[in-house]
Amino acid sequence: MLKYFLPAGRLTHVLGNPAAKDILSRPLVKRRREASFLWSKWLTRCDDEHQRCQVEADATPSRLLFLGSDDSGDGDAFRLVDCPPVGEKTLRYAAFSYCWGGDQEYKTTKDNKSAYYNNIPHEALAPFKSITDAIHVARRLGLSYLWIDSLCIVQDDAADKGREIGKMQDIYAGAYVTISAACAQTSRDGFLDSMADDSLDFEMDYPCIGGATGAVFLTKDQITSDRDDQPIDARAWTYQEYFLSPRVLVFERRKVRWRCFTEAHEDGGHDNDSGFKLLNSGMLARMGPAELGREWTLAVERYSRRYLTVQSDKLPAMAGIAATDRRAISPACGSRAWRGSWRGTLPGATRGA
Incomplete structure (x- = not known):
C-alpha cells in the first residue's frame, strides 16, 4: 500500500460521495459506457x-x-440524409475525428450511395468499432445526426470529395x-472499451466535516505520460479537425478530456476551467501580426510531424486553419499584414539548408 503515497500519487473522490466537498480531484471513470452523464454535463454547461x-x-x-432513435424502435436504422443549407432548418450533429488505419473497407461510393440513403445495415457497421462507438456517444448526448467522412463523402467521386473537403472548416466549426477517437489506431479498434487499470486505486473511509463518512481513493497517477502519444496525434487531417471544432470530446487511452473555447475538463482530475483551451477566431483576432505569425508557425510545425495517406491532401488538410488565421487578422491588419507576419521567417528557416 505504500506505493500509493509516492509523489506521483493523489487523493481522489467519486461523484456524489460526501467526501467531494473536501477533496477536489476525482479518479478516472472505469467504465466509459456508463460515464455519459459526465459528457452531457460538460456539453450542457458549454451550450x-x-x-x-x-x-x-x-x-x-x-x-x-x-x-435513428432507440425510443422509436428504429435504433439500428442508419441511413444517409441530405443536410439543409445554411439559413434553413438546422440539424444539430456531431462530427467524428478518427484514424482510418488504411483504406476504409466500408465507405460510401457511387455504387452504394442510393442504397445508403435507404438503409445502412447495422451488421455491416458492427466490425468497425470506432464508428459504432461514435454512434453510441452521439446518441448518449441526445444527438440523432453524425458526420463521418468515410460515409458522408462519396469516396470515389472526385467532384463530391473536392466540394466536401472545401467545406471541412465549416463542417467541424458547425458541429455541435x-x-x-484519440486512442484508436484504426476504425476497427474502438475507443469506449479503453479504460484505467483498476489496480491503481485503493479505497479508504474518510471522516467528513459534519460527521458523515465518505470514501476516498489513493490513486497512483500514471495518466499524464501518454497525452502526446495518442494514435490520432500522428494523423494530419485530425490536427485541423481538432483546431476548428468549438467543442471536442477526446477519448484517450486512460482518460476522457473535454476542450472548448472556454473550458477544459477531464474525467479524472479537477472539475474546473484550468488547462489548455481551444483557440478560436476571437482569440486570434486579438493577436497582433507577429503573435499570430508565431501561432501559425507553431501550427505548421505540429502539422508537419503528422502522416498523410494521400500526399496531395497536404494543403487541403491545413487549409481550414490557414483560413481561420487569415480571417481573424485581416479585418484589423489586412491580408498583407497576414502574409508578412510569417514571410519574414522564411529566409531564417531555410538558412543553412
Whole structure:
C-alpha cells in the first residue's frame, strides 16, 4: 500500500460521495459506457453558459448519417440524409475525428450511395468499432445526426470529395460537438472499451466535516505520460479537425478530456476551467501580426510531424486553419499584414539548408 503515497500519487473522490466537498480531484471513470452523464454535463454547461463557443458556420455538409432513435424502435436504422443549407432548418450533429488505419473497407461510393440513403445495415457497421462507438456517444448526448467522412463523402467521386473537403472548416466549426477517437489506431479498434487499470486505486473511509463518512481513493497517477502519444496525434487531417471544432470530446487511452473555447475538463482530475483551451477566431483576432505569425508557425510545425495517406491532401488538410488565421487578422491588419507576419521567417528557416 505504500506505493500509493509516492509523489506521483493523489487523493481522489467519486461523484456524489460526501467526501467531494473536501477533496477536489476525482479518479478516472472505469467504465466509459456508463460515464455519459459526465459528457452531457460538460456539453450542457458549454451550450448554456459559453457565448464564445456558439459558432455559426458559413456552410453545412452535403449529407449526414441519421442514427435513428432507440425510443422509436428504429435504433439500428442508419441511413444517409441530405443536410439543409445554411439559413434553413438546422440539424444539430456531431462530427467524428478518427484514424482510418488504411483504406476504409466500408465507405460510401457511387455504387452504394442510393442504397445508403435507404438503409445502412447495422451488421455491416458492427466490425468497425470506432464508428459504432461514435454512434453510441452521439446518441448518449441526445444527438440523432453524425458526420463521418468515410460515409458522408462519396469516396470515389472526385467532384463530391473536392466540394466536401472545401467545406471541412465549416463542417467541424458547425458541429455541435466533435467526438475524437484519440486512442484508436484504426476504425476497427474502438475507443469506449479503453479504460484505467483498476489496480491503481485503493479505497479508504474518510471522516467528513459534519460527521458523515465518505470514501476516498489513493490513486497512483500514471495518466499524464501518454497525452502526446495518442494514435490520432500522428494523423494530419485530425490536427485541423481538432483546431476548428468549438467543442471536442477526446477519448484517450486512460482518460476522457473535454476542450472548448472556454473550458477544459477531464474525467479524472479537477472539475474546473484550468488547462489548455481551444483557440478560436476571437482569440486570434486579438493577436497582433507577429503573435499570430508565431501561432501559425507553431501550427505548421505540429502539422508537419503528422502522416498523410494521400500526399496531395497536404494543403487541403491545413487549409481550414490557414483560413481561420487569415480571417481573424485581416479585418484589423489586412491580408498583407497576414502574409508578412510569417514571410519574414522564411529566409531564417531555410538558412543553412
